[in-house]
Amino acid sequence: xxxxxxxxxxxxxxLLPAQRPTIPVRYSARGLHGAxxxxxxxxxxxxxxxxxxxxxxVDAGVAATLAAAVTEYSHFGFGGEAPILIRTAQGKVYxxxxxxxxxxxxxxxxxxxxxLKTEEVYEIEENGLDHMLPTAGLHAALVPGMVDAVxxxxxxxxxxxxxxxxxxxxxxxxxxxxxxxxxxxxxxxRHILALWPTSRAVFLPDxxxxxxGDLFRQPDLARTLQAMIAAEKGPSRKQxxxxxxxxxxxxDIARRIxxxxxxxxxxxxxxxxxxxxxxxxxxxxxxxxxxxxxxxGFWSQGPSxxxxxxxxxxxxxxRFGWNSPEYIHNSVEALKLAYADRDTWxxxxxxxxxxxxxxxxxxxxxxxxxxxxxxxxxxxxxxLNGKTxxxxxxxxxxxxxxxxxxxxxxxxxVTAADKDGIVFSSTPSGAWTPxxxxxxxxxxxxxxxxxxxxxxxxxxxxAGGKRPRVTLSPTLVTFQGKPYLALATPGGDNQExxxxxxxxDILDFGMNPQQAVxxxxxxxxxxxxxxxxxxxxxADLILDERMGQAAQKDLMQRGHRVEVRSRYGSGAxxxxxxxxxxxxxxxxxxxxxxxxxxxx
Numbered sequence: 001x002x003x004x005x006x007x008x009x010x011x012x013x014x015l016l017p018a019q020r021p022t023i024p025v026r027y028s029a030r031g032l033h034g035a036x037x038x039x040x041x042x043x044x045x046x047x048x049x050x051x052x053x054x055x056x057x058v059d060a061g062v063a064a065t066l067a068a069a070v071t072e073y074s075h076f077g078f079g080g081e082a083p084i085l086i087r088t089a090q091g092k093v094y095x096x097x098x099x100x101x102x103x104x105x106x107x108x109x110x111x112x113x114x115x116l117k118t119e120e121v122y123e124i125e126e127n128g129l130d131h132m133l134p135t136a137g138l139h140a141a142l143v144p145g146m147v148d149a150v151x152x153x154x155x156x157x158x159x160x161x162x163x164x165x166x167x168x169x170x171x172x173x174x175x176x177x178x179x180x181x182x183x184x185x186x187x188x189x190r191h192i193l194a195l196w197p198t199s200r201a202v203f204l205p206d207x208x209x210x211x212x213g214d215l216f217r218q219p220d221l222a223r224t225l226q227a228m229i230a231a232e233k234g235p236s237r238k239q240x241x242x243x244x245x246x247x248x249x250x251x252d253i254a255r256r257i258x259x260x261x262x263x264x265x266x267x268x269x270x271x272x273x274x275x276x277x278x279x280x281x282x283x284x285x286x287x288x289x290x291x292x293x294x295x296x297g298f299w300s301q302g303p304s305x306x307x308x309x310x311x312x313x314x315x316x317x318x319r320f321g322w323n324s325p326e327y328i329h330n331s332v333e334a335l336k337l338a339y340a341d342r343d344t345w346x347x348x349x350x351x352x353x354x355x356x357x358x359x360x361x362x363x364x365x366x367x368x369x370x371x372x373x374x375x376x377x378x379x380x381x382x383x384l385n386g387k388t389x390x391x392x393x394x395x396x397x398x399x400x401x402x403x404x405x406x407x408x409x410x411x412x413x414v415t416a417a418d419k420d421g422i423v424f425s426s427t428p429s430g431a432w433t434p435x436x437x438x439x440x441x442x443x444x445x446x447x448x449x450x451x452x453x454x455x456x457x458x459x460x461x462x463a464g465g466k467r468p469r470v471t472l473s474p475t476l477v478t479f480q481g482k483p484y485l486a487l488a489t490p491g492g493d494n495q496e497x498x499x500x501x502x503x504x505d506i507l508d509f510g511m512n513p514q515q516a517v518x519x520x521x522x523x524x525x526x527x528x529x530x531x532x533x534x535x536x537x538x539a540d541l542i543l544d545e546r547m548g549q550a551a552q553k554d555l556m557q558r559g560h561r562v563e564v565r566s567r568y569g570s571g572a573x574x575x576x577x578x579x580x581x582x583x584x585x586x587x588x589x590x591x592x593x594x595x596x597x598x599x600x
Contacts, residue, residue, distance in 0.1 A: 077431025098149025347459025
């Protein structure tokens with residue numbers, strides 16, 4: 001047995017001369033019918049049930065997302081967000097902007113003048129902005145975006161009913177064993193949960209923190225799911241699902257959440273729900289060495305990956321060697337330029353023009369000229385239509401490190417693919433513990449408003465009816481028009497750079513999905529944090545402990561401020577699904593982040 005393992009190890013590491021990865025913890029899950037990779041076993045099992053039932057990848061992805069919404073409450077809840085990318089069997093890729101809007105009453109001046117309450121703030125860093133929005137409580141809430149996103153996905157691209165795909169989530173809401181990550185998060189945030197009787201009743205039954213293995217019950221949320229299922233009526237499947245959408249956003253649930261918010265001093269109202277209505281839209285895309293990479297639009301950070309790939313695609317990265325200091329340095333410097341543009345130019349396209357010029361190859365060539373042999377400690381956004389934008393660093397105080405907790409926050413991931421070429425990728429997030437449970441609906445509300453900026457005139461400045469620019473950013477990749485990769489990860493501002501590394505591990509360095517998600521990754525924090533008071537940490541670079549002291553020393557000599565972390569301490573935990581030309585679907589899930597992957 002040991003001899004066989006050594007043979008496998010030698011064959012793999014021979015392909016990767018610059019570094020020597022460890023023997024993989026797992027092998028890729030492989031099948032011919034379909035695969036699901038997500039944040040937990042509950043989610044993947046729900047998706048697999050739907051595939052066995054005859055559903056397609058969208059049906060499975062929706063079921064997995066709903067299951068995650070009721071079991072991964074440390075990272076994501078029912079009132080959160082879920083940006084989605086879908087490739088249809090016909091080869092068309094769509095984006096669904098599953099991010100809710102700010103209440104109409106939430107004006108810039110209101111938050112600029114309003115004094116933050118102690119219970120509304122996790123932490124304030126001395127290197128952040130002078131003004132910030134609440135990070136907890138009702139004033140951090142948006143209209144829930146996940147529900148409409150999955151219903152639109154199911155309605156337009158699925159094949160089953162809402163009742164069918166919601167069944168696993170309903171069962172889990174009624175009763176499910178709680179695990180260690182959820183217990184830890186409840187314990188850590190119990191002082192905030194205790195402030196809201198509705199939240200305390202759910203997360204602290206009998207006034208106590210649950211123990212791993214205890215049965216966790218959410219009866220109010222289960223009743224809400226049952227009511228949504230009962231509302232699914234109509235002459236066709238699509239019309240019946242539309243009835244569910246109307247029931248949630250223009251019916252009883254919206255009224256009850258609006259009433260709860262008003263009674264408790266929040267800004268959300270029924271009218272904010274009634275005005276919210278999603279539709280499939282065009283994603284942004286770019287080409288990397290013949291592969292087409294699809295991302296959500298400028299309301300996310302997705303386009304920053306396209307910009308970074310455009311810069312990196314001007315050269316052959318394989319000549320540096322996998323995870324060599326040269327490879328890491330060039331990749332990090334490209335990402336820093338892309339993040340500077342993200343932090344300067346991105347915002348809700350319904351309120352500000354999309355800066356699509358940032359994704360041109362001519363622009364990439366200009367940006368690539370800024371990358372030198374030394375690490376830059378400056379924030380360098382580019383010119384857009386000849387104009388200079390204002391980077392948030394102009395409003396920052398003393399510059400220091402960002403706490404990893406600020407960078408990471410909480411999010412999960414869901415990907416699915418099937419034999420017909422349908423692919424689903426989503427990054428569900430928001431309404432994480434400690435969330436406010438909206439009355440007797442059982443629905444935790446999101447805290448995503450904190451991603452807005454209180455900088456007048458900035459594209460991401462807070463406004464009523466507006467979406468914040470979010471970090472949530474699923475990825476789809478095709479090759480010669482055929483489906484190839486689905487990627488997603490938690491990790492806040494770390495998402496884009498982690499997904500880029502996993503993708504390049506597969507495209508440039510020949511890894512399979514499991515090898516890629518297990519492989520050592522770096523993380524730059526040379527950006528504006530999308531959370532709390534939007535901290536910044538120029539030239540800061542975190543390396544996985546497996547990268548070695550020689551790489552650390554080399555990168556420090558180049559001017560990077562290097563820190564080292566455990567492979568378990570990454571701010572991201574990706575999953576990946578690859579569809580091979582022979583029809584085999586293989587899935588990988590980061591074991592150090594306790595992700596889950598199954599195939600059939």
